Structures are given as structure tokens and as C-alpha cells.
Amino acid sequence: QVQLAESGGGLVQAGGSLRLSCAASGRTFSSYAMGWFRQAPGKEREFVAAISWSGAIKSYADSVKGRFTISRDNAKNTVYLQMSTLKPEDTAVYYCAAGPVRAGRDPNVYDYWGQGTQVTVSS
Numbered sequence: 001q002v003q004l005a006e007s008g009g010g011l012v013q014a015g016g017s018l019r020l021s022c023a024a025s026g027r028t029f030s031s032y033a034m035g036w037f038r039q040a041p042g043k044e045r046e047f048v049a050a051i052s053w054s055g056a057i058k059s060y061a062d063s064v065k066g067r068f069t070i071s072r073d074n075a076k077n078t079v080y081l082q083m084s085t086l087k088p089e090d091t092a093v094y095y096c097a098a099g100p101v102r103a104g105r106d107p108n109v110y111d112y113w114g115q116g117t118q119v120t121v122s123s
Helices: none
Strands: 006-008 009-015 018-024 033-039 046-051 058-059 068-073 078-083 091-097 117-122
Touching: 006 091, 018 033, 018 091, 018 117, 033 068, 033 078, 046 068, 046 078, 058 068, 078 091
Parallel strands: 009 117
Antiparallel strands: 006 018, 018 078, 033 046, 033 091, 046 058, 068 078, 091 117
């Protein structure tokens, strides 16, 4: 199985940038598609971005398109979410996930989840 550990969350002012990292434990990391999701209090978990095992396929939620970039470095077993032009609406706990189905938007296709990292954007 894959174990995931997110890092990089924190407090940032609106308009600022932040990079989240998700480190995977196993050498089979490159076989998995990876996704980022977020969840604010009282709201459902929301798809943010996903990337296929090779990195060739990427998808983004409309709300973050043009501002966020997902990438992966399989040699480092790490997936990144570069977040720019952050808005208060981006405030949430961000989770990374791993699964066998390319770059899915449905959280149910992901088998493994990290513990989440808090991102807070102040106005």
C-alpha cells in the first residue's frame, strides 16, 4: 500500500502563493494517479486537481484553473500543488490521494489518502 504525507500548508495573505507537497512511501508511487482535494468546515470534499501516473494527463477544478498547478516528481515520490493568486475562498484542509484510475475527479476512485494540511488565506 501507499502512505501519503502532506506538507506545506499554512497562513498566507490573499494574492500570495503556497506550494503543497505530498510524499509517498513506496517505490510503486509512479504507478498511481494522484489527486488533490480540499474540504472546508461544513462543506463536502471538493476536487481540486489530479495528475496521471506519467504526468501526461492533468485536470483542474474550474475554481482553481489558471491559478493552481499540479505536478509530480516520481524520482522523489512526491506530488506538488503550486497555488498562486490565493483567495480567501481557497481556505480549507487540503488532502492528497493516490489511486489506479488516471486523473479522476471522483474521490471514490482513490485508494489512499493523506492526513491533510491546513491552508488559510487571509483577506
